[in-house]
Amino acid sequence: MIRNEYSRYNVDIQLFEVKMKTILVTGSNGLLGQKITEKVLAEGRVSLIATSKGQNRYPIKKGYEYAEMDILNPAQVKVVLERYQPDAIIHTAAMTNVDTCEAQKALAHQLNVEALQTLISLCEEKDIHLVHLSTDFVFDGLNGPYKEDDAVSPVSYYGETKVAAEELLKSSNTNWAVLRTILVYGITNDMSRSNIVLWAKSALEKAYPIKVVNDQWRMPTLAEDLAEACLLAVEKEAQGIYHISGKDYMSIADLVRKVADYWSLDKSIITEISSASLNQTAKRPVKTGFVLDKAIRDLNYQPHSFEAGLEIVAQQISLRD
Template sequence: MKTVLITGSNGLLGQKLISVARNSDSIKLIATSKGPNRYPFPDGYHYAEVDISDAGSIEKAIALYQPDVIINTAAITNVDTCHVERDLCRKVNVEAVKNLVEVCERYKIHLIHLSTDFVFDGKNGPYTEDATPNPVSYYGESKLDAEDLVRKSSSKWAIIRTVLVYGLTENMSRSNIVLWVKSSLEKGTPIKVVNDQWRTPTLAEDLALGCLLAAEKEAQGIYHISGKDTVTILEMAERVADFWRLDKSLISPVSSKSLNQEAVRPLKTGFILDKATRTLGYSPKSLEEGFKLLDKQMKGLISK
């Protein structure tokens, strides 16, 4: 049985990892995050408050629980927040990762670190793992700097990059594209959606399973884990409307430039999944299959 410690377990991916792994016969699960536990069911895992930007806090937890694997999901992922609050972004996305790398080296722990499609410039997507990163935002720069720290580590490591994660938990700290579009259209609120950004949107459950496959198989190197449908964000919004039979006329296509967002977004990312499919056995759901799961969860059937 492997002891797996999750950082950032209060986030969407963190909670999905708890949901998938807490009753596993092969995993002893330790969930950690800042503040009280947000996952609503207490059984099948242990929760501890840990601040990964505090080296002492990490050291104490690692000495106590002695994990075989750390899955680092903790990060500031709001691209505009990272652009404006750069010191905070660097503290959480880079300096905290340095703390994790150092403790993994000392205790010989397998580090699985989550990264992003935003390490790429969006000129040549969809991307394989060996494509050359060239971030266009400070968020992307911070995530690439963290990747570099992990790659130079002497411990066993894997980097899992992902794209535009969506899903639902009982205690959401922030929304995501699917929930925002669905909620807006249900209220009859007109929305503007970019028509020139391409992604491979990722169901949170699929990403959690990909992380656990990497832990189980002791994967090393970089892996691209995302959905398999390459769509514009506009097309994704329209498919949300179609699935839930909502009014598509409320959706207005706009260009990225017209939104005047703080930070630049790469235009065409998305991932080629051949490596993860071949070496990990990763098999993501289609967008509509993901929507079906969300619909069940929204009707109160979230797996306990």
């Protein structure tokens, strides 16, 4: 009698086992894409399908699937999605260079808007949860830090494409979440992707005098934190817009000085300048920054401080030396 009862409970437990979600990541060769792969391999929380244009550049090839996928090729995107049947997509692929977007508007629209429409159509058809990456550049920078429901007003074409992408999602019939982020930093395994932290560190180590703007304020985001937020959004089936960044608010000049302080580099070769003196192709918002309350409450998002983020980057660099 006891044996039969125990057997019945075993059957019940098997019936209620939770199936591990399958996620497909676009742009997996990029900094964020590689950090998502890294977290999945370390923690095993989901089954991963990594996709990018061209060959896989992540050094570890086992523990997940990789498929070549050009997001500008709708037929190829459809074939990949039908093959792997993901429960969710984390869409990281985009044109993010602000000046390049301004100079190549047609291509920026294709990559940042039209490619998303392809994914939306397939997600609607196949009931796939779509997590899309966006940016603080949807704001004009006059009233930061911003909440999720503050009015958007981009000052660059890059920002315009990201607003257009968000509007596509809002008018769609799929389940979606937008994760807006700010000034992502970190290192890839092959050190192939630069960002402001790595640029500043490299230039100061070589004793190159550098000019840095002192009239733009941001909340820099550790790539590992953003990767964690992406996975949390999938696991919690998040809906709507979330602001994801670091928790420290600083000027770009302060950021570079903090990099110099952390690695004990010479700050005297840093010259502060105004944004206007750079004559950049695209305009940048002045003060962005995010209010993180919603992400902390709904997703249990817990970002590192900037100093803690630099320590993580330093540890990873030391492992590659």
